[in-house]
Amino acid sequence: MDAMNPMFEAPRPPTRGRVACGACALNPMCHSRSAPPAPSPVETRRRLASGEALFNAGSPSHSIFAPRSGFLKARVAHPGGGTHIACFLLPGDVAGLDGFATGIHRSDAVALGDCEVCEIPSYRVEILSDTSPRLSAHFRSLLAEELARSQQHAAAIACLSVERRIVLFLLELGKRWFERGYSASAFQLPMSRRDIGEHLGLTAATLSRELSAFQARGWVAMQRRAVEIRDAHALHALLAER
């Protein structure tokens, strides 16, 4: 194989993504002037080192969070061993919504590499929601959207082959970068193979084999965590065919 020649320009950005506040899902709440107690509902900015947890499952949930730079994974552990990554959080996403019902987090949020997050206390969310129907609706939308995504993800794990799950993952991650103004076809993976495996319900070994096969077919080019999607059409076709 031509594995050793420099087969493509490793995409530069986004390695450590950073979105403008305008692209943040919580932006509407952030700039609301209807918040009585403070000009911005953001109470704190927190910095996390790689591997550090923003919160842990079982701990009380006081806040929701918006990553500003860097990436997180939302990890759900199952009693009896085995852990699942519910989702990866990019700048502009919201973390901690699942604890909103009971006041107890149901998952861990762990930093993939150093990152910085805005913290918005739950009581501020409540206040904002109560003072502005618009924000209230916005927040309901966030929750409902996350719910729909989670159901789609469960469905994907339950009824797609390993190969298709991986294709879906790559295409959707590309789409998320695209929505943030970056390339949908060339980006860096912020997470390890093992993390991806735990997200998709497969092992790192199987994932690695499949990725090698994709490269052999010319569908993608990868070196280490840099990805370039070379034949998006083929990938989409594979997903759609029955």
Next chain:
Amino acid sequence: MDAMNPMFEAPRPPTRGRVACGACALNPMCHSRSAPPAPSPVETRRRLASGEALFNAGSPSHSIFAPRSGFLKARVAHPGGGTHIACFLLPGDVAGLDGFATGIHRSDAVALGDCEVCEIPSYRVEILSDTSPRLSAHFRSLLAEELARSQQHAAAIACLSVERRIVLFLLELGKRWFERGYSASAFQLPMSRRDIGEHLGLTAATLSRELSAFQARGWVAMQRRAVEIRDAHALHALLAER
């Protein structure tokens, strides 16, 4: 085996469950006197015949629904064939939350047997939320709770063996009946083996084999869709061991 003797009393209720309105998740909104346009936000009661769809994925979402009697399944279809049952809805649950963000349903809701549902138009939910902080919070809780459940479910499919998934399913379904005032250990399954399989990410054939094995070990007794959990302790132990 003693497969032919009448080994247990087939549990009577709940075959066609019916919860008091007091146990309904939407009850707080239902009896609110703060709703301007009507004494009750319930606009319609709909009756569905077995197999009939309450709504379909892709269709516009105007309402949320609360089953009063009978059961529904929430079905997510994947392009490229294959369908997943996101959850089963019992009386007291809420259907249609996933369409709340975009106004488009992301799943089908299909009646398992005849059933009756209350329909609450989305705009009434909005109005109620905007007039009562309590209801607004209640509704956020519903959404967040559903989200947490969905993430747990995805995790279960991704990292539990088939055997454990089935055990989990039986125990949780029992718990849901218990919360509604019925027995946690003797109940009727409202859905087919195939539906259960599509919910748990396995085939009806495998499911049937596993259930037979459970019976052989004396953990459960089943005939047709009647279940009796005979050794809940063993089931819990199986789930917890690593």
Next chain:
DNA sequence: CCGGGGCTTTGACGTGGATCAAAGCCCCCG
């Protein structure tokens, strides 16, 4: 510059669960 540990790849092998197929059963409907 060197050593160590974690990530990644790859191979060999075993197996859990899917698939295909057939038979029985139940229930509905005529």
Next chain:
DNA sequence: CGGGGGCTTTGATCCACGTCAAAGCCCCGG
């Protein structure tokens, strides 16, 4: 009462994917 279709069970077989293991690579720290 009799026929038919869908649900359920069970068997035989296969293969996709997990497991175990070894080796390479990269990065970091000394």
